[in-house]
Amino acid sequence: xxxxxxxxxxxxxxxxxYLKKWKYFVGMVLLMGVVAVFYIxxxxxxxxxxxxxxxxxxxxxxxxxxxxGVLQSLGGLSGMGTSSIENEVGVFESKAIVEDALKEINFxxxxxxKNSLKKIELYGESNPYIVHVIQEKENIExxxxxxxxxxxxxxxxxxxDEFEKDVTTSFNKTISLPFAxxxxxxxxxxxxxxxxxxxxxxxxxxxxxxxxxDYQNVLKVDLLDKDGTIxxxxxxxxxxxxxxDYLNRLVRQYNIYAINDKNxxxxxxxxxxxxxxxxxxxxxxxxxxxKEGYKxxxxxxxxxxxxxxxxxxxxxxxxxxxxxxxxxxxNNILQNTLSSKKTGDLLPYNIGLSNEAATNSIQEYNGxxxxxxxxxxxxxxDNPVVKNLDKQIDEMKSSLSExxxxxxxxxxxxxxxxxxxLGTSENMIxxxxxxxxxxxxxxxxxxxxxxLYLLLLQKREEAAIxxxxxxxxxxxxxxxxxxxxxxxxxxxxxxxVFLLIGALIPFSIIYLKSLLLSTVITRSDITxxxxxxxxxxxxxxxxxxxxxxxxxxxxxxxxxxxxFVTNLKFLMQSKDGPQTIMVTSSVKGEGKTFISTNLxxxxxxxxxxxxxxxxxxxxxxxxxYNPTMKSVKGLTEFLSGDENSINEIIHPSGYNDNCDFIYSxxxxxxxxxxxxxxxxxxxxxxxKNLNKYKYIVLDTAPLLLVTDSLLIAxxxxxxxxxxxxxxxxxEYFEFLNHSIEDxxxxxxxxxxxxxxxxxxxxxxxxxxxxxxxxxxxWQKFF
Numbered sequence: 019x020x021x022x023x024x025x026x027x028x029x030x031x032x033x034x035x036y037l038k039k040w041k042y043f044v045g046m047v048l049l050m051g052v053v054a055v056f057y058i059x060x061x062x063x064x065x066x067x068x069x070x071x072x073x074x075x076x077x078x079x080x081x082x083x084x085x086x087g088v089l090q091s092l093g094g095l096s097g098m099g100t101s102s103i104e105n106e107v108g109v110f111e112s113k114a115i116v117e118d119a120l121k122e123i124n125f126x127x128x129x130x131x132k133n134s135l136k137k138i139e140l141y142g143e144s145n146p147y148i149v150h151v152i153q154e155k156e157n158i159e160x161x162x163x164x165x166x167x168x169x170x171x172x173x174x175x176x177x178x179d180e181f182e183k184d185v186t187t188s189f190n191k192t193i194s195l196p197f198a199x200x201x202x203x204x205x206x207x208x209x210x211x212x213x214x215x216x217x218x219x220x221x222x223x224x225x226x227x228x229x230x231x232d233y234q235n236v237l238k239v240d241l242l243d244k245d246g247t248i249x250x251x252x253x254x255x256x257x258x259x260x261x262x263d264y265l266n267r268l269v270r271q272y273n274i275y276a277i278n279d280k281n282x283x284x285x286x287x288x289x290x291x292x293x294x295x296x297x298x299x300x301x302x303x304x305x306x307x308x309k310e311g312y313k314x315x316x317x318x319x320x321x322x323x324x325x326x327x328x329x330x331x332x333x334x335x336x337x338x339x340x341x342x343x344x345x346x347x348x349n350n351i352l353q354n355t356l357s358s359k360k361t362g363d364l365l366p367y368n369i370g371l372s373n374e375a376a377t378n379s380i381q382e383y384n385g386x387x388x389x390x391x392x393x394x395x396x397x398x399x400d401n402p403v404v405k406n407l408d409k410q411i412d413e414m415k416s417s418l419s420e421x422x423x424x425x426x427x428x429x430x431x432x433x434x435x436x437x438x439x440l441g442t443s444e445n446m447i448x449x450x451x452x453x454x455x456x457x458x459x460x461x462x463x464x465x466x467x468x469x470l471y472l473l474l475l476q477k478r479e480e481a482a483i484x485x486x487x488x489x490x491x492x493x494x495x496x497x498x499x500x501x502x503x504x505x506x507x508x509x510x511x512x513x514x515v516f517l518l519i520g521a522l523i524p525f526s527i528i529y530l531k532s533l534l535l536s537t538v539i540t541r542s543d544i545t546x547x548x549x550x551x552x553x554x555x556x557x558x559x560x561x562x563x564x565x566x567x568x569x570x571x572x573x574x575x576x577x578x579x580x581x582f583v584t585n586l587k588f589l590m591q592s593k594d595g596p597q598t599i600m601v602t603s604s605v606k607g608e609g610k611t612f613i614s615t616n617l618x619x620x621x622x623x624x625x626x627x628x629x630x631x632x633x634x635x636x637x638x639x640x641x642x643y644n645p646t647m648k649s650v651k652g653l654t655e656f657l658s659g660d661e662n663s664i665n666e667i668i669h670p671s672g673y674n675d676n677c678d679f680i681y682s683x684x685x686x687x688x689x690x691x692x693x694x695x696x697x698x699x700x701x702x703x704x705x706k707n708l709n710k711y712k713y714i715v716l717d718t719a720p721l722l723l724v725t726d727s728l729l730i731a732x733x734x735x736x737x738x739x740x741x742x743x744x745x746x747x748x749e750y751f752e753f754l755n756h757s758i759e760d761x762x763x764x765x766x767x768x769x770x771x772x773x774x775x776x777x778x779x780x781x782x783x784x785x786x787x788x789x790x791x792x793x794x795x796w797q798k799f800f
Contacts, residue, residue: 066501071248118274119267140257262500298467349373555578604721608745638652
């Protein structure tokens with residue numbers, strides 16, 4: 019239970035300083051809420067514009083479009099057509115594409131017009147002016163403030179806080195400003211915006227490089243799907259049309275890049291092909307010339323046909339040689355037979371001799387032999403007819419023999435001729451393999467050159483066609499559009515931030531104040547610094563409050579002093595004679611005299627006689643509540659011996675009949691010596707012997723400043739140590755604790771003076787006194 023209570027108390031102590039200042043929290047939160055409303059009203063809404071494009075796959079495009087695929091189909095360049103979607107995202111994010119896109123869009127000057135609390139950006143049809151930046155001036159500081167522009171007729175006036183004087187010019191005329199040379203023209207497409215005040219128009223100028231950097235930073239490029247090729251482009255702009263124009267121009271510039279790249283590749287491909295065609299055409303001509311020369315040198319028309327002819331001639335020659343050999347043999351047989359035959363013998367006929375003359379001669383010869391032999395059957399050899407036939411047979415035989423001889427010679431010549439022809443054919447046939455090899459090599463080169471020549475002609479046409487085809491690489495899926503709801507200012511977030519700031523400001527101030535605060539504020543601060551009891555908390559006086567309590571006073575201060583007296587009595591020990599109460603503090607200004615005076619008034623209210631002695635002879639303060647007593651004799655005169663009768667120095671308080679005062683008197687040069695001379699003890703004894711006063715209150719000097727109070731501390735029954743909220747330093751309690759440990763002070767009770775009502779340890783929620791008037795709810799704020 020103790021731990022729980024301790025923890026609960028600690029939490030309450032942590033939260034309590036903030037709960038007490040709840041009015042500041044509420045007020046600051048409301049104030050920041052109003053500031054947030056004005057802030058939101060002063061900011062122009064910012065909208066998100068977006069477009070999405072589909073990037074066509076380079077691999078699918080290359081083979082048909084005649085770009086780099088032309089070279090790929092020739093071999094050795096298969097990797098040049100591939101592309102990565104991350105590379106395309108990088109192209110959109112690059113500074114180069116933003117720079118080229120902005121070259122044709124006039125974004126260097128941004129026009130605004132004031133409309134109540136916020137500025138509205140003018141662009142396109144809503145902007146009456148077009149500023150052309152002709153030349154930027156280098157090493158010149160850019161204008162930081164807007165340039166106001168106004169026109170009347172054809173006259174234009176430019177003014178700015180940064181200009182020494184206004185610049186007056188006219189439309190379509192160059193103007194030399196400190197930062198650039200510009201020309202202003204009227205916007206032919208200008209339309210007056212609906213419900214927009216156009217009387218106060220100004221523009222901001224930016225260099226082209228800075229503009230490119232700014233617009234590159236605001237561009238957001240992302241993949242719609244990591245596995246797809248759809249890219250989204252988005253920007254946050256105040257002007258919707260400006261955002262759409264920027265995004266559309268970026269996509270257009272990307273397609274221009276793609277088309278230019280494709281045309282460059284196609285042109286280079288076509289140039290390469292043209293060069294190769296010229297080279298291969300020359301090589302093809304050389305091969306054909308070589309083929310022509312080879313045919314001429316080798317008397318070749320058609321090598322396969324000639325090979326077939328030579329083979330046929332070879333076979334024919336062989337057949338002819340065989341035939342001629344046979345005829346020669348037959349001719350020799352006939353010659354031999356003819357020479358061995360007698361007149362009456364017949365010669366062989368139709369044995370295959372090809373000589374028709376010899377055959378006819380043999381037939382005629384055999385006819386004569388048959389006719390002779392027929393006549394010999396009826397006549398004798400001496401018969402003239404037979405002899406005539408013998409003569410004819412001899413003549414025919416001689417002629418036949420000559421014929422066969424000539425035939426043999428002719429056959430021999432023919433055979434030698436055919437053998438020569440056979441040798442020629444065999445020689446030609448022997449040369450054919452080598453000729454065919456060389457000829458096929460030449461012919462192969464010709465075919466290769468012809469095929470490559472035709473292929474290059476075809477590819478050249480494809481490249482030419484590709485140069486004429488301007489298909490866009492980025493196909494627009496969604497044209498640039500603007501979301502309905504603005505992305506800024508985010509009202510809920512701004513409200514939340516401002517309200518949080520409104521709560522943090524008083525929190526931070528209170529927290530920092532608590533960290534930096536070196537003085538005690540509440541009862542709990544004192545209880546952490548010392549074990550001495552806090553017997554009273556005296557509320558802080560307000561300007562209109564009376565510093566002294568009165569009879570039957572029911573104010574919070576009077577009730578606080580009554581509680582003070584009640585707690586004080588618990589410190590007093592029962593004894594005969596008056597109780598001596600010493601009131602002191604650490605330093606000046608903590609309210610000792612205020613506490614002493616009001617304590618005496620409350621003690622006297624119960625019809626007890628009270629004597630207040632102004633023991634602070636260095637800085638008397640009791641007289642301030644009764645200025646007429648400043649010059650009266652008092653304690654100083656008694657201690658110095660100038661006055662020996664206590665009745666002469668005791669004066670009525672004027673506030674309560676039961677309360678008397680001994681004022682400090684004049685300020686002595688040696689107060690310490692006076693307090694140590696023993697006269698103070700005599701005074702106290704004389705007062706006690708009167709048996710008139712129940713309480714003697716000593717209003718003493720501060721302990722930390724002088725030793726006067728320590729000299730008379732042993733003369734008191736109770737010591738009231740006065741502290742003051744927001745005045746007494748925490749380090750003072752170290753001195754107090756040491757004084758208690760050293761037995762210099764005894765029976766001490768602490769009074770916390772000047773406490774704000776919100777810092778009371780208890781009772782502040784309800785107020786003091788039964789008759790205390792409760793404040794209305796609106797009065798709590800004042």
